[in-house]
Amino acid sequence: MASAQLSPFAPAKYPQMPAIAGVRLATAQAGIKYQGRTDLLLAMFEPAAGVAGVFTRSRCAAAPVDWCRSILAAGKAAALVVNSGNANAFTGMKGHAATRASAEAAARAVGCRPEAVFLASTGVIGEPLDPAPFAAHLADMAGRAAPDGFLDAASAIMTTDTFPKMATRTARIGGKSVTINGIAKGSGMIAPDMATMLAFIFTDAAIAPQPLQKALAKAVRGSFNAITVDGDTSTSDTVLLFATGAATSRGVPEITKPGGRALVGFQAALDDLCRDLAQQVVKDGEGASKFAEINVTGAISAASAKKIALSVANSPLVKTALAGEDANWGRVVMAVGKAGEPADRDRISIHFGPHRVAFEGERDADYSEAELSRYMKAAEITIGIDLGLKSGKATVWTCDLTRGYIAINADYRS
């Protein structure tokens, strides 16, 4: 779609994405909703890849989420098909028929069972999705799929995103290198609950389903589940991690059990890649002009700290204050107070970047309003909240709330 003005956080240069052995990609202009841009992505895995996934906790999950959940247990993926422009959510039996038809079309094109085709859709909720464009394009796409093309892939899945989101890392397993590539989309309807919007991660490592799922679940906690743009949780949130295992041909050992030492480096790289993608989603938050990290320490537990951090990160009054470059720590106090978690007003201290603005329940007499105002002009702001109770801590990332968010969302559907 004709997107809003480019995010001020759009990268000056996209990362160089290497090929992942065992993965081929193709995109197409299927005309699902948008004209003059790609809106369909096919990723093929030869041989079939191991796969792990986490999905929205929405009670109104979209049909493709239901489909992926039903086939995930088998743990093998021959293809991934993603469309933008229509979420195929709240589409009843028609939605289920559309996922089945799309999977069958991809299976014919790729030469696999429909149950080895993972699906994701993003865009408008509630419009029936016509599967005909899938059938029309997938055979051709399978024929021309190629190992490179991650930038095209990341672009094809965008909706209100203003830039494609990609990250790549390497990790060592058994003394040899493996690669992890990830792409993501998301800009609005972003709130952490299992996964946020769509992200697809590919590696040539060989990792069995159980350790793969555990690695993904851990990575998501500190990344996609630690961001918010507007507190609205999508019906379509999906993060899928595909492990082709092609690296075994280079002598990289297969990992069959979770928790082993062999996975330590991979987990660290996966965590870092997921955090990178998740932060890109926030930095492309609808209308965002500021990126903020909220660090809560001294809470009674990590869960309590995260609830407080999200209360601050989701507060419209905190987010508009960020937009106004106003170090309005009173609103931070309000948001801590409304979280409903244990907090003792008279022990709270608050920092904006290096500036301590509140201490032991009242304004810090020593802070300089002039220095603070200068700090608030930065594009990236850190808010530190210490509750002074125990050692529970959490970090979440958010953006500001601007006129741009209103402009983008007051007429998306029409």
Next chain:
Amino acid sequence: MASAQLSPFAPAKYPQMPAIAGVRLATAQAGIKYQGRTDLLLAMFEPAAGVAGVFTRSRCAAAPVDWCRSILAAGKAAALVVNSGNANAFTGMKGHAATRASAEAAARAVGCRPEAVFLASTGVIGEPLDPAPFAAHLADMAGRAAPDGFLDAASAIMTTDTFPKMATRTARIGGKSVTINGIAKGSGMIAPDMATMLAFIFTDAAIAPQPLQKALAKAVRGSFNAITVDGDTSTSDTVLLFATGAATSRGVPEITKPGGRALVGFQAALDDLCRDLAQQVVKDGEGASKFAEINVTGAISAASAKKIALSVANSPLVKTALAGEDANWGRVVMAVGKAGEPADRDRISIHFGPHRVAFEGERDADYSEAELSRYMKAAEITIGIDLGLKSGKATVWTCDLTRGYIAINADYRS
């Protein structure tokens, strides 16, 4: 303060507020923060009135809230002092000293114990409140306090409000009439949790502390606790109900126990008055151009229905769709799904006003987009959500999210 543009819902005519026997009012320009407008209210009760109160559940409650909670058990009020411009919240020991000094100044002016003086403050959080202006003005105010002046009282407590909020009702007790007057302020930082911002209600009925508190708690549930502007809960939320008992001189019987038949009419009038005031707060929501009623039916319980209704009412994407006059029921589905309450996607139906847009988990094929678009242009919109599970229901009120909200909040403090 120089407020934003007048709300489109500002009443063309304010209600005529009768005097309440036993209540006298005065306002003053104390210069606490604003210039050229009143910012201090004194209400005097002679003899001392019975009093009930509900307060914010914020863990960072303001000093005046702590003060009121500590004196409420005694159940007698000789005075109420309210200032705007400074919330005296997150002000540590200084805040407690300021409440004490203010209560003492009022006690001297009125001739009562400080513990019979109820206090409320609204405005900026975190700035120390200087009690000197209270001492300077209260003696004079006590001298000129008069039975009328509810419009002046409602005006003196405004912050970002664009119009003063008042309502009056009569009820019959023992075959004789009593009067209930209420004033409220609130426009942003509005989310229901016990009480929302400030509301003060006055009656000449004679009602003992226990039934008075019960009556107020019930009235608040379906009014101040059923509204939201931005999901942000204030540190200062306070609703106080004062019963002077002056009506006994006209033969109105005193009510000493909760739950009796004598209170039925009063409760109905109090419920109605609180709903009226609460809806005025939403209609003056910061930047509001639309007022929306969210009706949830068919939930597994009333509590579940309310959680779902608030999820819809607080969703930035639903609220921006209202601003854009877009019947984007897909976002309603999203907000139902994220509430985390039991819901079966394939049983949900959704109405915008009389138009059924979704039925049994998918778009209603029969609705007319043209008629729906016409409906969305109305200033007051009703969204009905039937979950098709059990008989739990709830109604909440909200407003849209517009550029006006951003404009008002991106530089309030500076």
